[in-house]
Amino acid sequence: MAIDVLLGLQWGDEGKGKIVDYLAPNYDIVARFQGGPNAGHTLIFDGKKFVLHTIPSGIFRENLHNLIGNGVVIDPITLAKELEKLREAKVSYQHRLFVARKAHLILPTHRLLDAASENAKGKEKIGSTLRGIGPTYMDKTGRNGLRVGDIEAADFQQRYEALKAKHMSLLAIYPPVDFDLEAEEARWFACVAELRQLQLVDGEYYIDAALRAGKKILAEGAQGSMLDIDYGTYPFVTSSNTITAGVCTGLGVAPQQIGEVIGISKAYCTRVGSGPFPTELFDETGEKLRAEGGEFGATTGRPRRCGWVDLPQLRYTIMLNGVTQLAITKLDVLNAFTEIKAATHYQIGHTQTNQVPFDLVETDLTPVYQTYPGWLTSLQQAGAYEALPLTARTYLDMLQDELGVRISMVSIGPEREALLVKE
Ligand code: GDP
Ligand code: IMO
Ligand code: MG
Numbered sequence: 001m002a003i004d005v006l007l008g009l010q011w012g013d014e015g016k017g018k019i020v021d022y023l024a025p026n027y028d029i030v031a032r033f034q035g036g037p038n039a040g041h042t043l044i045f046d047g048k049k050f051v052l053h054t055i056p057s058g059i060f061r062e063n064l065h066n067l068i069g070n071g072v073v074i075d076p077i078t079l080a081k082e083l084e085k086l087r088e089a090k091v092s093y094q095h096r097l098f099v100a101r102k103a104h105l106i107l108p109t110h111r112l113l114d115a116a117s118e119n120a121k122g123k124e125k126i127g128s129t130l131r132g133i134g135p136t137y138m139d140k141t142g143r144n145g146l147r148v149g150d151i152e153a154a155d156f157q158q159r160y161e162a163l164k165a166k167h168m169s170l171l172a173i174y175p176p177v178d179f180d181l182e183a184e185e186a187r188w189f190a191c192v193a194e195l196r197q198l199q200l201v202d203g204e205y206y207i208d209a210a211l212r213a214g215k216k217i218l219a220e221g222a223q224g225s226m227l228d229i230d231y232g233t234y235p236f237v238t239s240s241n242t243i244t245a246g247v248c249t250g251l252g253v254a255p256q257q258i259g260e261v262i263g264i265s266k267a268y269c270t271r272v273g274s275g276p277f278p279t280e281l282f283d284e285t286g287e288k289l290r291a292e293g294g295e296f297g298a299t300t301g302r303p304r305r306c307g308w309v310d311l312p313q314l315r316y317t318i319m320l321n322g323v324t325q326l327a328i329t330k331l332d333v334l335n336a337f338t339e340i341k342a343a344t345h346y347q348i349g350h351t352q353t354n355q356v357p358f359d360l361v362e363t364d365l366t367p368v369y370q371t372y373p374g375w376l377t378s379l380q381q382a383g384a385y386e387a388l389p390l391t392a393r394t395y396l397d398m399l400q401d402e403l404g405v406r407i408s409m410v411s412i413g414p415e416r417e418a419l420l421v422k423e
Helices: 016-026 076-088 108-124 133-141 148-152 156-171 181-196 203-212 245-251 284-293 311-321 331-336 390-403
Strands: 003-008 029-032 041-045 048-052 065-068 097-100 199-201 217-224 258-266 269-271 305-307 325-329 339-348 351-353 366-373 407-411 419-421
Touching: 003 016, 003 245, 016 041, 016 217, 016 258, 016 325, 016 407, 016 419, 029 203, 065 203, 076 181, 097 203, 108 133, 108 156, 108 181, 148 156, 148 181, 148 199, 199 203, 203 217, 203 245, 217 245, 258 269, 258 311, 284 305, 284 331, 311 339, 311 390, 325 390, 331 390, 339 390, 366 390, 390 407
Parallel strands: 003 217, 003 258, 029 065, 029 217, 065 097, 097 199, 258 325, 325 407
Antiparallel strands: 041 048, 269 305, 339 351, 339 366, 407 419
């Protein structure tokens, strides 16, 4: 059996949580392979709303296992909060949640370093979620990090102190920031005790055994491909590989195990935090997208920047990920628009291009748009893809043709069931 992958093709928040939750019953295991509590994946069902940061979005489905893979960075404090929410909702996660021992730990001083370094950047700041992501992945590649498996070691406390001491000397180069380290450390150790109660596994063997037993696995991406550390809008990116390749390193599987790659894109585009966004709208149309789409961050509550779909950008991330099917989300947000636009290419000086340039930050480009008529009606009554208004289908057909990948799902509302699956 292969591992299917579901990931975001834009700058995150494409609706991954919703689609994973919907698809989960088709799988035996859902596994997160990268990122950490910078992610916020929203699930809405039975009139309830949940936002998951570390825990995979298959957790609400019975008889399904969920793995936090080795490529993820875990803050025990956030994880404990998520577990508490699950207990409140009477979700029995004990038998269906697994944590890879090789996943790295976010320490309180990683969060402190994140805050101090962002603060020192002033106007150049990345707009980090301040969850300690960058410093934790730096310690991972710098070969200093602490891993989940280390909490089982007798000298864990000493290892912690040694890393904290390194962080304290690093912090000396930054102006001080407000952070109650002592209180955060006390909370952290209490939450590490909770992490110890979970089922810790060697993730790579766990996945291998599942594949050999013919289990179906869905790898759940966090962030989006334009935030990928290698191929995103560097330096305005996150610190992990958010693309399909990240599944291999983040779960410990070989490339030939990858099956379907489901790429998710909104019917328009958003970004939260700093960095280039060619089709961003600064006018009332952008405001309207934000209002209609409820575009405020699921993790930080920050307003998301909004704009039209960017076809060169999507072709780029489809290429990087080997996308085999597309899920288009939030189509209903466009219900109120008389006209819908999509950038077909970029104008850079006297040349037109279909490619994302080396440095989107420095390149002065203008997106060139094609305009499509809106449908100005609710999509709620469309029980099937074929029943969508003709103008909506024209827009979707255009996306499919321009992107060269079939659309398999269209999401028309935040709730679990508001989804049209195309035969
Ligand atoms: P994720 O990080 O990719 O899981 O996405 P987020 O949860 O951060 O953001 C997506 C937001 O859009 C959430 O508030 C979802 O409840 C909501 N959402 C998802 N799909 C749809 C949809 O088709 N229509 C509408 N109106 N909202 C949606
Ligand atoms: P999900 O999984 C949207 C953005 C931050 C910032 C940059 C770096 O919900 O789609 P970091 O905290 O990683 O150092 O921040 O990346 N970012 C996200 N934007 N959705 C996310 O996750 C994001 N995770 C990080 O806003 O610009
Ligand atoms: Mg999100």
